[in-house]
Amino acid sequence: MNNPAIRIKRKRLWSVFLNGARTMITPAITLLIALLVIRLHSKSLWGEFVPYLLYFHIANIITNWGGKDYLLRDFSQNPGNIQNAWQTIFVARVPLLIISQLSVFAFFPFLESIYLLLCIGFTYISASYLPVINYLRQYSRVILVEFLSFITLGIILYMQREELELKVLLQTYLIYQIVRVTIYSIYYRSFLKNIKWHIQLKYLKYASPFFLL
Numbered sequence: 001m002n003n004p005a006i007r008i009k010r011k012r013l014w015s016v017f018l019n020g021a022r023t024m025i026t027p028a029i030t031l032l033i034a035l036l037v038i039r040l041h042s043k044s045l046w047g048e049f050v051p052y053l054l055y056f057h058i059a060n061i062i063t064n065w066g067g068k069d070y071l072l073r074d075f076s077q078n079p080g081n082i083q084n085a086w087q088t089i090f091v092a093r094v095p096l097l098i099i100s101q102l103s104v105f106a107f108f109p110f111l112e113s114i115y116l117l118l119c120i121g122f123t124y125i126s127a128s129y130l131p132v133i134n135y136l137r138q139y140s141r142v143i144l145v146e147f148l149s150f151i152t153l154g155i156i157l158y159m160q161r162e163e164l165e166l167k168v169l170l171q172t173y174l175i176y177q178i179v180r181v182t183i184y185s186i187y188y189r190s191f192l193k194n195i196k197w198h199i200q201l202k203y204l205k206y207a208s209p210f211f212l213l
Contacts, residue, residue, distance in 0.1 A: 022139040025146045036154060037169065040161040048166045052116050055107060059100040059120045060127060065093055066210025070203075071131035082132070087195050090128050092203040097124050115170040122177040126184045132191065141187055149180045 030053075037046045067089045074085045101120055104113040133142055153176040160168050185192065 022142045025143060029146060029150050032150065033153065033173075036157050037164070040157055041164045045164065045166065045169065049169050052108065052112065052170065055104065056116060056119055056123070059104075060123055063093055063096045063100050063120070063124050064127060064211075065096055065204055066207040066212070067093060067128070068131045068134070069210040070207040072135055075131065075135045082135070083191055086128070086132060086191050088200060089203055089207065090191075091195065091197055092200050093124075094199060095201070096204075097121065112167065112170055115167075115174050119170075119174050119177045122174075122181040126177070126181040129184050129188045129191070132188060145180060145183045145187075148183065149176050152176060152179045 034046055037049065071085060071089055075082050078085065097120070101117045104117050104120070107113075108116060130142075133139065153172060156172045156175060157164065157169075160172065
């Protein structure tokens with residue numbers, strides 16, 4: 001029972017399991033949100049929300065710009081420079097964030113665009129922590145954060161079930177993103193300290209092959 005080799009194998013298997021759960025949790029939560037909205041209101045309301053959700057996910061792909069995979073490689077090559085590398089890529093992607101946010105107004109009504117714009121901004125921050133989480137294999141934190149965030153969303157949706165409409169749904173989704181980014185930023189607050197807001201666009205060029213993949 002105390003065999004070191006067995007303990008190492010168990011630890012690796014547990015890490016693999018948590019990583020698998022972490023990978024599955026985001027699509028699972030999207031599905032659960034859809035089921036909640038349909039059960040509490042109607043399919044038509046979910047249908048109204050889907051274009052906003054699609055834009056949200058496309059914007060996240062663009063604003064990430066391959067930064068996650070680029071940083072994982074950089075972390076492995078320079079383990080003593082993790083925070084600086086993270087901050088550099090975080091700031092370098094800001095122009096993509098601004099473009100994605102401002103483009104919202106070309107597709108959606110003004111008030112709804114504001115909610116979506118804020119969702120994209122908060123997710124930009126929370127998604128930026130994923131390379132650190134993956135590198136340090138802190139998958140249990142992702143599961144905990146996503147679980148707590150979803151529970152918050154579910155409670156609000158249930159409490160608002162009588163008044164549930166597109167605006168309320170967008171507001172609730174925004175609160176969900178605020179809860180996520182708040183908890184993640186508490187865990188990884190050290191990465192936000194002393195950021196140098198100097199945009200180095202050359203890093204977008206370095207990360208572009210990962211974006212194309």
